[in-house]
């Protein structure tokens with residue numbers, strides 16, 4: 001008996017399910033089998049302190065992920081954009097995230113990627129930036145309230161000082177599992193701030 005596949009609901013549904021399952025298996029079941037670095041690391045990975053864990057909660061609750069990603073892609077433009085002192089930022093690799101219980105890789109870059117921001121600024125800078133981002137950058141007072149080159153991020157001044165300290169402690173850990181920030185004389189600057 002000839003089956004008219006196109007008109008059969010059962011065949012269409014079964015076909016769609018099979019195709020969907022192939023995709024699901026290839027993207028969820030297969031990667032951990034072939035790539036062990038998804039949950040173990042042969043390199044040292046920073047263990048979060050209590051304070052940094054509180055910072056992660058704040059990062060999550062404040063929705064930083066809506067504007068910021070945390071992944072340096074394998075693109076020249078990403079490496080250059082998030083590099084430092086002409087050193088290109090190394091791309092993100094799965095082992096760097098093994099101690100993260102929640103991931104903030106994100107998809108929307110309203111603001112810059114934060115995967116390598118740890119150590120870029122001092123903790124005082126972050127404090128001032130969260131309190132009033134417009135303070136960070138150059139202002140042109142003669143332009144009557146218009147700012148130029150100042151950070152356009154929304155203010156998080158409503159967070160308590162302690163919350164900002166916790167959040168900053170977490171931000172300072174980002175991307176520092178790869179020891180890539182070096183001083184002018186080549187000394188690695190991978191000291192986590194207290």
Ligand code: HEC
Nearest residue numbers: 059062063064066067110111112117150151152153154156
């Ligand atoms: C509405 C979007 C938005 C949200 C939400 C947001 N940011 Fe931002 N953020 C930005 C933008 C845009 C910039 C770039 C500002 C500029 O330089 O003009 C920025 C810049 C930054 C920078 C400096 C990055 C660099 O390399 O210079 C840090 C750090 C940062 N944000 C952290 C956070 C954290 C932590 C949160 C959550 C508490 C957060 N942001 C929430 C939009 C956002």
